[in-house]
Amino acid sequence: MIKVLLVDDEALVRSGLRMILEASGDIAIVAEARDGDEAVSAVLRHRPDVVLMDVRMPGRDGLSAARELGEQADPPKVVMLTTFDIDEYVHSALRAGAVGFLLKDTPPSDLTEAVRTVAAGNAMLSPTVTRRLIRTFAGRGLSQAEVAKQRLSALTERELEVVCAVGRGLSNAEIARELDMAEATVKAHVSRALAKLGASNRVQAAILTHDAGLI
CATH class of the missing domain: 1.10.10.10 (Winged helix-like DNA-binding domain superfamily/Winged helix DNA-binding domain)
Structure with missing residues (x-):
């Protein structure tokens, strides 16, 4: 069973993600968090395999949290949840150790496959999205x-x-x-x-x- 932590300040988003992922049968949501501080604490308590985390949240944002999680001895696989047109910090999150990102309108089947992919140790390198992001934000x-x-x-x-x-x-x-x-x-x-x-x-x-x- 793949253990997942959901991090988003919107309860409705977390609820939708939970419903989609838990329907897969091989993914369990072990905790939810509303900001970066809660995310770091939840990782220490629950040791998830994968963290799905929003980039922009009130309080501590996902970028800062991803950087701290990446410095842990055995960090979880962090995937940023984003809206591509406005989240200009995703590239920095990848540099901080995140293994990729998902758009919030990702189809349910692709979402579950993405979680399985990163849990297996592979990165989220979508030819149509991630490659474009790297080109756009790479210095x-x-x-x-x-x-x-x-x-x-x-x-x-x-x-x-x-x-x-x-x-x-x-x-x-x-x-x-x-x-x-x-x-x-x-x-x-x-x-x-x-x-x-x-x-x-x-x-x-x-x-x-x-x-x-x-x-």
Whole structure:
């Protein structure tokens, strides 16, 4: 059973998310929170596998809470809930360790699959949404680009190919087909690349490729 914490200041939103997720049969809502402070406390008490958290809330926002949760020894998988057009802080949340984000109008079936995906250790890299967000909010300053290039220089040529494919929003299966590799080999390359880059998830690695101007 996947344990989920819901964080949103609107009770109606939390109620809707609970109804959708608990209908799946393999997801349990272990707690709800109304702001970032309550979210951090709830994580310590209930140790959820996944946290679905709104970006903008009265009091402590989701960005600050995501950053603190990401500093824990065994952090939960944090997915930000957002309305893309107005939530300009999502990119910073990804840098803080969040594994992705969902739009609040995400179809119910996609919501449950998203929770399963992040619980299994994969990032939310939607080719149509996350890739656009990374392009929009990734900084392009020279010093930041140089730092990103320096970090990526630790990768082998093949690892860099795989990471760039990750940055384009491709899944392991899609990368395997594009690069004519076994999916297990792709997974191994991704794991080694993340370790070399000091990245905690695929989203952070993808951001590096955008910062370096490779995507």
